Amino acid sequence: MEEQNNDLAKMRHSLAHIMATAIKDKWPDVKFGVGPITDNGFYYDIDLGGLTLKEGDLPVIEQAMKRIINDDQVFTRFEKTIDEAIEWAKDNNQPYKQELLNDLKREGTTLAKDLSPSEMGTVVDNQASKVDKVSFYQNGDFVDLCRGPHVQSTGQVGAFKIVKVAGAYWRGNSSNNQMQRVYGVAFSSDKDLSAYLLQQQEALARDHRKIAKEMDLVVFSDLVGSGLPLFTPRGTIIRDKITEFSEALRRASGFEKVDIPHITKTDLYKVSGHWDKFGDELFLVKSQETSDQFALKPMNCPHHNQIYASLPRSYKDLPIKYFETTKVYRDEKSGELGGLSRVRSITQDDSHVYASVDQIDSVVANIIDDIKTLYETLGMEDLNARLSYKNDEDKYLGQDSLWQTAQSTIKKQAEASNLKYFEAQGEAAFYGPKIDFMATDAIGRQHQVATVQLDFVMPERFDLAYTAQDGSQQRPVMIHCAMLGSIERFLSIYIEHTAGRFPVWLAPEQFRILTINQEEKVLDFTKSILVKAKDLGLRATIDDDNQSISKKIRNAEIAKIPYVIVIGNKEIDTQEVTPRIRKDMSVVDVPITIGIEQFLKTVVNEANSRVLKTSL
Numbered sequence: 001m002e003e004q005n006n007d008l009a010k011m012r013h014s015l016a017h018i019m020a021t022a023i024k025d026k027w028p029d030v031k032f033g034v035g036p037i038t039d040n041g042f043y044y045d046i047d048l049g050g051l052t053l054k055e056g057d058l059p060v061i062e063q064a065m066k067r068i069i070n071d072d073q074v075f076t077r078f079e080k081t082i083d084e085a086i087e088w089a090k091d092n093n094q095p096y097k098q099e100l101l102n103d104l105k106r107e108g109t110t111l112a113k114d115l116s117p118s119e120m121g122t123v124v125d126n127q128a129s130k131v132d133k134v135s136f137y138q139n140g141d142f143v144d145l146c147r148g149p150h151v152q153s154t155g156q157v158g159a160f161k162i163v164k165v166a167g168a169y170w171r172g173n174s175s176n177n178q179m180q181r182v183y184g185v186a187f188s189s190d191k192d193l194s195a196y197l198l199q200q201q202e203a204l205a206r207d208h209r210k211i212a213k214e215m216d217l218v219v220f221s222d223l224v225g226s227g228l229p230l231f232t233p234r235g236t237i238i239r240d241k242i243t244e245f246s247e248a249l250r251r252a253s254g255f256e257k258v259d260i261p262h263i264t265k266t267d268l269y270k271v272s273g274h275w276d277k278f279g280d281e282l283f284l285v286k287s288q289e290t291s292d293q294f295a296l297k298p299m300n301c302p303h304h305n306q307i308y309a310s311l312p313r314s315y316k317d318l319p320i321k322y323f324e325t326t327k328v329y330r331d332e333k334s335g336e337l338g339g340l341s342r343v344r345s346i347t348q349d350d351s352h353v354y355a356s357v358d359q360i361d362s363v364v365a366n367i368i369d370d371i372k373t374l375y376e377t378l379g380m381e382d383l384n385a386r387l388s389y390k391n392d393e394d395k396y397l398g399q400d401s402l403w404q405t406a407q408s409t410i411k412k413q414a415e416a417s418n419l420k421y422f423e424a425q426g427e428a429a430f431y432g433p434k435i436d437f438m439a440t441d442a443i444g445r446q447h448q449v450a451t452v453q454l455d456f457v458m459p460e461r462f463d464l465a466y467t468a469q470d471g472s473q474q475r476p477v478m479i480h481c482a483m484l485g486s487i488e489r490f491l492s493i494y495i496e497h498t499a500g501r502f503p504v505w506l507a508p509e510q511f512r513i514l515t516i517n518q519e520e521k522v523l524d525f526t527k528s529i530l531v532k533a534k535d536l537g538l539r540a541t542i543d544d545d546n547q548s549i550s551k552k553i554r555n556a557e558i559a560k561i562p563y564v565i566v567i568g569n570k571e572i573d574t575q576e577v578t579p580r581i582r583k584d585m586s587v588v589d590v591p592i593t594i595g596i597e598q599f600l601k602t603v604v605n606e607a608n609s610r611v612l613k614t615s616l
Contacts (some may be wrong), residue, residue, distance in 0.1 A: 009037055011157045012186045014075065014150040015065070016042040018157065019184060021142040022064035027051070032144070033096045033170055033179050040196060041160070041185035045168055047096070053165045053180055061182070062162045072155035073139040077148060085134045085145060096170060097145050104131055159193040160186040172333065202443045208495035209339040215500050215508075215560070218340065227337040227344035229488060234508035237539065239347075239487055241506050242494075243325050245377065245610065246349045246483050249370045255323040255351055260303040262327065266293045271461055272302040273397050277430050281330045283344075296329035301455075301480060304352045305462045308476075313466040318476065319355035319363055325487075326350065340492035347487040353479040354464070360409055360477055361416070364452055367481050368417045368435075371450045374483050375439055379612050380497060384446070385419040386436040387411055388427035396430050398457035406454040407433045431457040434480075441497040449490060453480040501584050504562045505610045508539060510603055511579070512561045514552045515544040516568030526567045529596060536604050553580065562614075563603065571596075585614045592616050 016035035023046060024030050033045030080088060082105045089098035137146045139154055151157060162184045170176035187193040212218040217235030224230065231239060247257070263285050269275040275282075278298060285294035297303065304322050313320065328346050336342055355363050375381055389407050390396045396403070410433055414421045419435075428434060434453035438446045455478040458464075468474045484490045504510050511533075513526050526542050533540040543552050549566060556564045564580040571577055578593045594602070594616065602616060 008158070008186075008188055010149055010151050011188065012037040012042045013148070014154065015157050015160050015184060015186050016044050017075075017137060017139060017142070017144055017146065017150065018065050018068050018154055019061060019162070019182065020044050020046075020144060021068055021139060022061050023182070024142060025064060026060070029093070031094055031096060035144075038183075040187075041163075041183065043181050043183045045096075045170070045179040045181050047177065047179050053182065055165070058162045058165065058182075062160075065160070065162075068140070069154045069157060071140070072153045074153045075150040076138045077135055077150075078138070079133045079135050081133055082131055085136075088136075088143075089145070092143075101134070101145070104134075158186055158188045159190045160184050161193065161197065167335070169335065172335075174334070199443050199445070203445070203496065206443070206496040206499045207339075208341075208492040211495050211500040212340070217495075217508075225344070226334055227332055227342070229340060229343055229345065237508045238502065238506050239491060242378075242484065242490075243347075243349060243487065246374060247323070247325060249374060249483070250321075250323045250349075250351055253321070253366050253370055254319075255321040258304065258307055258322045258324050260297070260300060260307075260324070260326065262297055262329075263294045264297055264303065266295050268302045268306075269295065269298075272305075272458060273430065273461060274299065274302070277395070278330075281332070283329050283331050298328050298330050300324070300326060300328065300348065300350045301352055301458060301478070302462070305458060305464060305478075308354050309462060309464055313354070313476070315356060315466055315468050315474075318466060319353050319359050320476075321351065321353045323349070323351040340488040340495075343486075343488045345488075348482050349484045349487065351481040351483075353481070354459075354466075354476040355479060356466075356468075356474070357477055360454070360479070361413055363479055364410070364413045364435075364454075365417055367452050367479070367483075368413070368419070371437055371452075371483050375437075375449070377610050378494065379503070380439040380441070380449075380494075382440045383420075383449075384438040384440075385414055385421035386427065386438055386448070387414060387421050387423045388429075388434045388436050389423060389425050390428045390433065391426035393426065396428065398431065398460070402456040403433065406456055410435050410452075410454060429453050429455075429480075431455045432480075439493070441493060442499070447493045449485055449493070450483045451481070451485060454478075455480060499560075501560050501582060502562075503585070503610070503612050504603060504614075505607045507560075507562050509541055509559065509561050510539045510607065511563035511565060512556045512559075513540060513542045514549060514556070514564060514566045515542070516549055516566055518544070518546055519569075521572065522567055522569070525572050529565075529567070529600075532597075533600055533603075536600055538600065538603055538607070556580075557582075563599075565599070579616060581614055581616060585612070587613050588616075 020032060020035060027048055029049065031047040035042065035044035082101060086098060086101045089101055134145060135147055136143055137148060137150055162182065164183050166181050167178050168181040169178055185196060187196060215234065216232050217238065219230045219232060221230060266275060282298055283296040285296060287294060307322065308320060326348060328348060330344060330346065332342055332344050353363050375383055387410055390403055414435060432453050432455040434451050436448050437450040439449045440446050458478050459475045464476055465473045466476055513529055515522050515526050523544055526544065530540055530542055553564060560582065562582050562585055565577040576593050576595050577599055578591045579599060606614065
């Protein structure tokens with residue numbers, strides 16, 4: 001499998017260069033930025049001066065690429081000294097490459113602060129010390145600065161499609177030039193490409209931004225600001241119900257709720273290490289009463305540490321478990337915001353456990369069980385686990401020996417909990433390794449959702465302690481957990497997973513009552529049903545508009561209401577209804593007639609038990 005992934009990465013990397021070749025053939029004065037691979041393909045950042053690419057240009061680029069592929073041009077690797085490479089960039093009017101090379105020569109680094117690891121791999125050799133030489137690749141007449149590797153020739157690149165063009169600031173900095181980013185997708189075979197494109201069509205139909213607007217769940221306001229979602233009453237019902245379930249699971253596992261302010265002195269994050277790592281993501285707050293520098297909190301763990309540190313702790317107190325559902329704020333780049341997927345106001349179902357080393361296994365096992373319960377209830381029980389470890393970069397805090405202990409601990413626990421897992425170097429938090437849970441949605445996409453993180457570093461930095469049985473002072477281990485993670489991001493995933501067809505317990509409107517006519521006794525009887533439903537805590541509405549019953553039924557189907565009941569003289573006489581059940585919930589094909597009182601009790605029971613299917 002790893003060899004297949006490496007082969008596919010080579011194909012995608014090679015296609016980025018083939019695309020650059022095609023673009024340069026059509027626009028000889030193009031200036032190139034970087035062209036890394038992505039999870040599903042590749043892109044290249046380009047500068048065409050005053051020319052803006054249109055969607056109609058993409059098929060032209062694609063056809064030119066196919067001609068290059070048919071030519072089966074050999075990829076040839078060669079090297080230049082750093083000074084020769086800089087001269088090459090000057091001679092070929094490639095200022096972006098020249099800037100990267102000059103920075104590389106001056107700093108002797110791959111500029112990790114500006115580029116992602118995949119981007120760095122397309123620019124220069126990844127060396128932490130002074131760079132003497134850099135590599136180039138040539139196919140036909142086209143030459144590009146590149147680390148590689150590539151396939152042997154252009155004819156070995158599999159199946160691809162150029163899909164879109166978007167704006168992108170050079171090096172992700174809004175003060176730099178805006179370039180055009182041309183995206184392609186690529187797979188080993190036409191079959192895999194076709195499957196992916198079909199998946200994308202389905203994803204477009206399920207886009208949470210579209211569904212949230214149609215179902216009146218979330219709004220955004222320019223006056224409020226980008227990345228700051230406003231949840232409507234209907235949207236708030238869904239997020240509150242999911243949050244209540246998460247909190248109920250944590251309470252049952254012995255967590256106690258705490259509450260912290262939304263701002264803090266920046267000193268707190270200097271102690272924790274977050275200031276050095278994420279200082280440019282903080283919203284700073286200026287006080288008119290004090291000279292203290294404040295920030296909107298970007299995370300909660302340092303605050304919870306202060307609660308732990310407020311009293312002497314004994315081994316008899318451990319494990320101590322805190323939780324709260326609260327907002328954090330991060331100054332995300334405008335170009336990276338998108339619906340609920342990435343926001344600046346982030347709600348977390350955050351939890352922290354302070355435990356002794358010999359309690360880690362039982363605490364983590366309990367958290368994993370709760371995570372499994374949560375996602376099974378939500379209909380996303382196909383979970384994989386990514387064991388996220390540190391790599392050799394210097395961004396991690398703490399001693400290597402502690403890291404090795406923590407990493408072996410989470411692996412042991414993943415195996416003990418029978419998790420399907422894989423290991424990923426370089427994906428750890430800066431203070432410790434973690435188990436990241438990956439959920440598969442209805443159309444086969446994987447999303448990172450819950451997380452459990454071990455932390456030996458933060459207790460050290462905050463000098464947290466407890467008195468052991470022998471009277472000595474010992475450090476607790478800190479265990480971070482979020483079962484939903486960012487609730488906004490989770491909702492973007494869940495809306496698309498369900499396509500807005502929420503189960504009864506989450507549906508903003510659990511059933512709708514339709515009047516078959518405008519007779520007074522029908523209207524009065526319908527209102528009496530609504531009163532009973534409200535008394536039982538159900539969420540129901542009446543559609544008594546003067547429209548045909550077929551039009552009313554169609555409206556309810558579009559609104560994705562779980563149940564619809566129609567009330568006319570017959571229903572009044574029999575005190576029975578034949579509910580119309582949303583297709584994804586139904587387990588039988590034959591409509592069932594049921595007493596009205598029994599129908600209401602059934603909906604209540606289904607909501608309370610959080611089922612995905614109906615018992616009717």
